[in-house]
Structures are given as C-alpha cells and as structure tokens.
Amino acid sequence: xxxxKHVSPQIKRNLFYAVSAIISTIAVGTxxxxxxxxxxxxxxxxxxxxxxxxxxxxxxxxxxQAGRRFATFLMLSGVGTVLYALTILAQAFIQAEIFDALGxxxxxxxxxxxxxxxxxxxxxxxxxxxIRSLQKENIPYVVIELDKQKIERIEPSDNQYVLLADATxxxxxxxxxxxxxxxxxxxxATDASNIYVVLTARDLNENMHIVxxxxxxxxxxKLIRAGASxxxxxxxxxxxxxxRALIKPxxxxxxxxIVAENLDLAFEQIPIxxxxxxIDTKLKDTNISKDLNILIVAIRRKDGEMxxxxxxxxxxxxxxx
Numbered sequence: 001x002x003x004x005k006h007v008s009p010q011i012k013r014n015l016f017y018a019v020s021a022i023i024s025t026i027a028v029g030t031x032x033x034x035x036x037x038x039x040x041x042x043x044x045x046x047x048x049x050x051x052x053x054x055x056x057x058x059x060x061x062x063x064x065q066a067g068r069r070f071a072t073f074l075m076l077s078g079v080g081t082v083l084y085a086l087t088i089l090a091q092a093f094i095q096a097e098i099f100d101a102l103g104x105x106x107x108x109x110x111x112x113x114x115x116x117x118x119x120x121x122x123x124x125x126x127x128x129x130x131i132r133s134l135q136k137e138n139i140p141y142v143v144i145e146l147d148k149q150k151i152e153r154i155e156p157s158d159n160q161y162v163l164l165a166d167a168t169x170x171x172x173x174x175x176x177x178x179x180x181x182x183x184x185x186x187x188x189a190t191d192a193s194n195i196y197v198v199l200t201a202r203d204l205n206e207n208m209h210i211v212x213x214x215x216x217x218x219x220x221x222k223l224i225r226a227g228a229s230x231x232x233x234x235x236x237x238x239x240x241x242x243x244r245a246l247i248k249p250x251x252x253x254x255x256x257x258i259v260a261e262n263l264d265l266a267f268e269q270i271p272i273x274x275x276x277x278x279i280d281t282k283l284k285d286t287n288i289s290k291d292l293n294i295l296i297v298a299i300r301r302k303d304g305e306m307x308x309x310x311x312x313x314x315x316x317x318x319x320x321x
Contacts, residue, residue, distance in 0.1 A: 018085035025052055025081050029074045036067035052078030111161050114177045117141055121167035121186040121197050123150040126213055126234060130185050135160070142176040168196045173204060183209040191219035195226045202227025272316060284312030 029048030033039055039047065039060070047060045051074050062071045118134060120127050123145040131154055134141045140159040144167040145151050151162055165172040167188065178184065178201050186197040194212045201210055212223045214233040223231045245252040272278060278286055288294050299307040299314060307314060 014088045015085075018081075018088045021081045022052070022085050025074075025078050029078065032070045032074070033062065033067065036064060036070050037062050048074065048078075051075055052082050054079055054082075111142065111175065111177055114140060114142070114161070115180045116182040117177065117180070119144065119173070119176050119178060119181050119184040119201075121145075121184065121194075122188040122213075123147070123154055124187065124189065126187040127185075128154060130187065131155075131160075142181075144172055144176055168193050168200070170200050170204070173197070173200055178204045178208070181205060181208055183211070185211045185213075187213040189215070191215045191222070195219070195222055198223055198226040198228045276316075278316045281316050282312060283310060283314050283316065286316070 026045070026048050029052065030041070030044040033047050034041060034044040043060055050057055051071065062068045117140040120130055120141055120143045123131065123143050127143070127145070131141065131143065135155065135157045138159060142161040142163065143151070143154065144163045144165055146164065146166050148164055151164060154160070154162070163172060163176055165175070167173065167186065184201050186194045188194050188197065191214060194214070198210055198212050201208065209229045210227060211230045211232060212228040214220045214223060214231050217233055217236060220231045220233060241252065244255070278288070283296065288296065296310055297308070299310050299316070301307070301317065
C-alpha cells in the first residue's frame with residue numbers, strides 16, 4: 001500500500017490546499033443553494049456534490065433565476081477545483097510509487113554488496129528482540145518476513161535491509177546474501193519451517209553460524225542434524241529462569257542485570273589473531289587483567305573445548321573462537 005512519506009513537502013501542501021478548496025466549495029455551494037432555493041440541508045449538499053463532481057443526475061434542479069445563476073457559478077468554479085485536486089492527488093500517488101520503487105531497487109542493489117552480515121528469518125516477538133540487539137551493536141542485517149504488519153513494527157535502522165518474502169524459499173535466502181552472511185537466526189512460528197530454513201542455509205553456506213529457535217523441545221536434535229550451530233528453546237530457557245528466580249533470587253537478579261547491561265560490565269568474545277603478542281603466552285605473564293581491566297571468564301579452544309575460570313598457567317593459543 002502506497003504512503004505519502006516520500007512525497008515532497010510542496011506536493012503535500014498543494015494536496016492540503018486542494019482538499020481544503022473542495023471542502024470550501026461544497027460548503028459555500030450548500031449554503032448558497034439552500035439560501036436561493038430553500039432546499040433542505042441534505043438536498044443542498046447532495047445537489048452541490050453532484051454539481052462539482054459533474055455527475056448531474058437532474059433529479060434536483062434550481063428553479064429561480066438567482067438559483068440558476070448561482071448554480072452556473074458553482075459549476076464553473078467547482079469543476080475546476082475538483083479537477084485540480086484530482087491532479088494533485090494523482091501526482092502525489094505517482095511520486096510515492098516512484099520513490100518506493102527507487103528505494104526498493106537501491107536497497108536490493110546494496111544487498112548484493114553485503115558481506116559478513118546477519119540474516120534474521122522471522123520478525124515476530126523473538127525476531128524483533130534479536131533485531132534490537134543487532135541495532136544496538138550497529139551490525140548490518142537482513143530481515144526476511146512474510147507478514148507486512150510484523151515488518152512495520154520493526155524500528156528503522158541505517159544498517160537494516162528488509163525482504164517481504166518467505167524465508168523458507170531458497171531464492172529469498174540467496175537474495176538476502178546467505179552465501180556471504182556471517183550468521184543466520186531463524187525464529188519462525190513452526191519447527192518445520194525452521195528446519196527447512198536451516199537445511200537450505202547450511203547447504204548454501206557451510207561456514208555460517210546458524211542459530212535456530214525450537215518451538216517444541218523434541219525439535220532440538222532435528223535442528224542440530226539439519227545443520228544448526230546452536231538451538232534455543234525459549235520455553236526451556238524461560239522455565240529455567242523462573243526456577244532460578246524462585247529458588248535463588250539473588251543470582252537471578254545478578255544474571256538479569258548482566259543481560260540488561262545495568263551494571264558496568266559487558267561480556268565480549270575476542271578472537272586471537274595470528275599476529276597477536278599474546279600467542280603461546282601464559283595468562284600470568286600477560287597484562288590483560290592489570291592494564292586492560294579485563295576479566296577472562298573462559299577460554300574456548302579451536303576444537304570447542306571450554307576452559308572456565310582459567311588459571312595463570314593457562315596458555316593463550318592462536319585461535320580462541
């Protein structure tokens with residue numbers, strides 16, 4: 001559906017003036033016909049509207065000389081006003097359509113140049129939360145959603161690209177640049193749809209990190225076999241959070257503060273590059289904690305091994321992600 005958000009201010013002003021002129025013409029015509037002919041208010045409005053729109057049914061006609069002179073004036077001025085208003089209205093619609101078309105083409109062209117971006121399949125409640133996190137980090141992303149109303153609920157962003165399309169179709173994933181994407185999150189309404197997206201995306205990009213939502217708990221192993229790197233079941237996570245809040249409220253408050261970033265504390269994942277000065281160095285021999293004010297919570301090895309709360313003897317190797 002076209003909107004006037006891209007229409008120039010001049011066109012908007014002209015459109016306002018045209019609508020105002022139509023309303024004024026009908027008001028003046030109604031009052032004049034009622035005064036000269038004595039018609040009821042309803043008949044006067046009906047006659048005036050039929051006259052200025054050039055319909056002219058002929059079922060109500062002025063009979064007095066004064067009424068006919070006024071009706072003649074109304075025809076000449078009213079028809080011109082209506083034609084002018086319709087011209088301005090058509091111009092506004094055409095301009096809106098052109099700007100929308102150019103915007104879609106431009107964004108599609110920009111999407112072809114995207115690299116190391118993220119793709120979000122589904123813009124429901126879960127998807128919109130993921131989108132807000134990406135917006136906060138100023139990370140480029142593409143949203144694929146079939147429901148236009150859900151897309152309209154997304155806050156606009158400079159690094160945002162939106163496809164009103166079915167995420168389960170391969171051509172739409174390709175258009176979103178799945179071959180060049182760094183990661184994909186699928187949070188569609190059904191497990192079958194999520195599995196299909198994961199299968200297709202993994203086939204198109206074997207190195208991409210894929211996170212999938214599991215609606216039902218039993219869908220988790222199927223999504224893993226389909227190629228998901230990580231599966232999140234909101235019902236399970238929600239129940240665990242509720243249990244923690246019930247049994248250990250202090251820990252629950254601390255965890256919520258970390259997630260909400262209410263504390264002066266943030267978790268980051270930092271890969272060690274091939275030219276890093278920390279390669280093959282024990283933690284106790286580095287300045288990470290003292291000078292950089294960083295607390296190392298865990299070290300992740302290339303094979304996936306996680307070393308939590310590493311001691312001073314733990315060695316930093318080349319790849320930690």
